[in-house]
Amino acid sequence: MTAYPSLHMIIGGEKVSGGGRRTFDVVNPATGETIGALPLAEAADLDKALEVAAEGFRIWRKSTPQQRAAVLQGAARLMLERQEELARIATMEEGKPLAESRIEVLMNVGLFNFYAGEAQRLYGRELVRPTGQRSVIRHEPVGVVAAFSPWNFPIGNPGRKLGAPIAAGCAVIMKSAEETPASALGVLQCLLDAGLPPQVAQAVFGVPDEVSRHLLASPVVSKLSFTGSTVVGKQLMKLAADNMLRTTMELGGHGPVLVFDDVDVDRVLDTAVPGKFRNAGQVCVSPTRFIVQENVFEKFRDGFVERAKAVQVGDGLAEGTQMGPMANPRRPDAMERLIGGAKDAGATLHTGGERIGNQGFFYAPSVLSEIPLDAEIMNEEPFGPVALINPFKGEDEMIAETNRLPYGLAAYAWTDDVQRQRRLADEIESGMVGINSHMIGGADSPFGGVKWSGHGAEDGPEGVLACMVTKAVHEG
Numbered sequence: 001m002t003a004y005p006s007l008h009m010i011i012g013g014e015k016v017s018g019g020g021r022r023t024f025d026v027v028n029p030a031t032g033e034t035i036g037a038l039p040l041a042e043a044a045d046l047d048k049a050l051e052v053a054a055e056g057f058r059i060w061r062k063s064t065p066q067q068r069a070a071v072l073q074g075a076a077r078l079m080l081e082r083q084e085e086l087a088r089i090a091t092m093e094e095g096k097p098l099a100e101s102r103i104e105v106l107m108n109v110g111l112f113n114f115y116a117g118e119a120q121r122l123y124g125r126e127l128v129r130p131t132g133q134r135s136v137i138r139h140e141p142v143g144v145v146a147a148f149s150p151w152n153f154p155i156g157n158p159g160r161k162l163g164a165p166i167a168a169g170c171a172v173i174m175k176s177a178e179e180t181p182a183s184a185l186g187v188l189q190c191l192l193d194a195g196l197p198p199q200v201a202q203a204v205f206g207v208p209d210e211v212s213r214h215l216l217a218s219p220v221v222s223k224l225s226f227t228g229s230t231v232v233g234k235q236l237m238k239l240a241a242d243n244m245l246r247t248t249m250e251l252g253g254h255g256p257v258l259v260f261d262d263v264d265v266d267r268v269l270d271t272a273v274p275g276k277f278r279n280a281g282q283v284c285v286s287p288t289r290f291i292v293q294e295n296v297f298e299k300f301r302d303g304f305v306e307r308a309k310a311v312q313v314g315d316g317l318a319e320g321t322q323m324g325p326m327a328n329p330r331r332p333d334a335m336e337r338l339i340g341g342a343k344d345a346g347a348t349l350h351t352g353g354e355r356i357g358n359q360g361f362f363y364a365p366s367v368l369s370e371i372p373l374d375a376e377i378m379n380e381e382p383f384g385p386v387a388l389i390n391p392f393k394g395e396d397e398m399i400a401e402t403n404r405l406p407y408g409l410a411a412y413a414w415t416d417d418v419q420r421q422r423r424l425a426d427e428i429e430s431g432m433v434g435i436n437s438h439m440i441g442g443a444d445s446p447f448g449g450v451k452w453s454g455h456g457a458e459d460g461p462e463g464v465l466a467c468m469v470t471k472a473v474h475e476g
C-alpha cells in the first residue's frame with residue numbers, strides 16, 4: 001500500500017519546505033479528504049530557483065548529447081521501476097483510474113527514451129559557399145525555461161515540461177499544478193537520481209499568478225512553456241511579451257468528432273465512448289462535439305447513451321473502476337452550470353447531468369443531444385464527462401461546424417470514403433486529426449494546436465526544437 005508522500009519544493013536538488021511558508025491543502029478527489037500540505041514559494045524561493053537555474057543552464061548547455069541521453073534513459077528506467085508507486089500517487093491526487101495512471105507512466109518512459117535519441121540528433125547544416133567561405137546553421141538551447149503544467153496528467157505533463165528542455169540542453173523551473181504535486185516531484189526525482197545535475201531542474205509551487213509574474217519578469221528566463229486554459233494562456237503570453245520570451249502554448253480545445261453514415265457505428269462507439277470518459281473527460285483532446293450525419297444520428301446517440309450508462313464510476317484505486325471522480329470541486333460545479341445552461345437552451349439530456357454520492361467530486365457520465373449552437377457548452381471547453389451529439393445533413397455542413405469555434409487542437413473523423421478522408425485532412429483546422437482513430441499522439445509525433453488552442457508543439461523532434469534557437473554563422 002503506497003502512502004502519500006510528504007511534500008516539498010526542489011531547488012538546486014534540496015528539498016525545501018517548512019520555514020513558516022504558506023501551504024496548500026492537497027485533496028484526494030475520491031474522498032474529499034486532505035492528504036498533504038504543500039509548501040508555497042515566497043519571493044526569496046523563486047529568486048533562489050532563478051539563480052540556481054541560471055547556473056544550471058551554464059552547466060547543461062555544455063553537456064554532450066550522450067550525457068543528456070544517459071540521464072533521460074536512466075530516468076526512464078527508474079520511472080519503470082517506480083511505475084506502481086508513481087501511478088498510485090497520481091490516482092490519489094487526481095482521481096483517475098489506476099490503469100490510466102500506469103499508462104501515463106509508460107507514456108513518460110517512451111517519451112524520455114525518444115528524447116534521449118533526439119538529444120543525439122540535434123544536427124545543424126552547412127550551406128554551399130565559395131571556397132574559403134563557410135556558413136553554418138546551428139541549433140542552440142534557448143536558455144532557462146519556465147514551465148507551468150496542469151493537474152489533468154499529473155505524471156505526463158511534468159514529463160513533457162522537463163524532458164524536452166533537458167534533451168535540448170536547457171535548464172527548467174517547473175511549476176506544476178498545486179493539486180497534484182507529488183507526481184511531478186516523483187518525475188523530477190527520477191531525473192535527479194539518474195544523474196541530472198541538481199542545478200538543471202527546479203520544482204516550485206505557489207500562488208500561480210505570483211509565481212508566473214515573478215518568473216516571467218526575470219531576465220534569467222528565456223522561454224515560457226504553458227499547458228492549461230486559453231484564458232490563462234492569453235494572460236501569460238501578455239506577461240511573456242514584456243521580455244520577448246519564446247512561448248509554447250498548449251491550450252484548450254473542443255474536440256469535434258465527425259461521424260459519416262458510411263461507417264459501422266458500433267466500431268466508432270467502441271473507441272469514442274471510452275475516449276470520452278477517459279480521465280472523466282478532463283483531457284484537452286477529449287472527443288466532445290459529436291457531429292453526426294443524420295442517417296446514423298439516432299443509432300449513434302442511443303448507442304452512446306447505453307454505453308455511458310454502463311460506465312463503472314468509482315474510486316480510481318478500486319478494482320473495476322472505469323471512470324474516477326473529477327479532479328477538483330471546480331469541475332462538477334462547471335458541469336452543473338454548463339449542462340444546466342444547455343437544458344435551459346432546449347437540449348435533451350439522455351443520461352447523467354448530476355453529481356454522484358456525497359463525498360468527493362464525482363459526476364455522472366452525461367449525454368446531451370440537439371444542443372443549440374449558441375449554448376455555452378457548445379462554445380466553451382466543458383472539460384468533463386459529457387458528450388454533445390448533434391445531427392447534420394452532409395459533409396459541407398459538418399466541416400463548417402467543425403471549424404466554427406476558435407479552437408483547433410484535436411479533431412476526429414470517421415468515414416470509409418478515402419477521397420473524403422483526404423478532403424477532411426485538408427479542410428479541418430486543427431493541430432491533430434484522427435481519421436478512423438482516436439489515437440492521435442505518440443512520443444515521436446508533435447502534439448499541439450492551432451488558433452486559440454495555442455502554438456508550438458510538445459513531443460516529437462518538434463518538441464525539442466521548440467527549446468532551441470537557431471544561429472547562422474557566416475565566415476568570410
Ligand code: NAD
Pocket residue numbers: 148149150151152176177178208209210211212227228229230231232236250251252283284330381382383
Ligand atoms: P485554470 O485555467 O485557472 O488553470 C489551469 C492550469 O493553469 C492550472 O494548472 C493552474 O495551476 C494553472 N494556472 C492558472 N493560473 C496561472 C498563472 N497565472 N500562472 C501559471 N499557471 C497558472 O483553471 P482550472 O480550474 O485548473 O482548469 C479549468 C480549465 O482549464 C479547464 O476547463 C480546461 O479548459 C483548462 N485546462 C486545460 C488543460 C490542458 O491540458 N490543456 C489542463 C487543465 C485545465
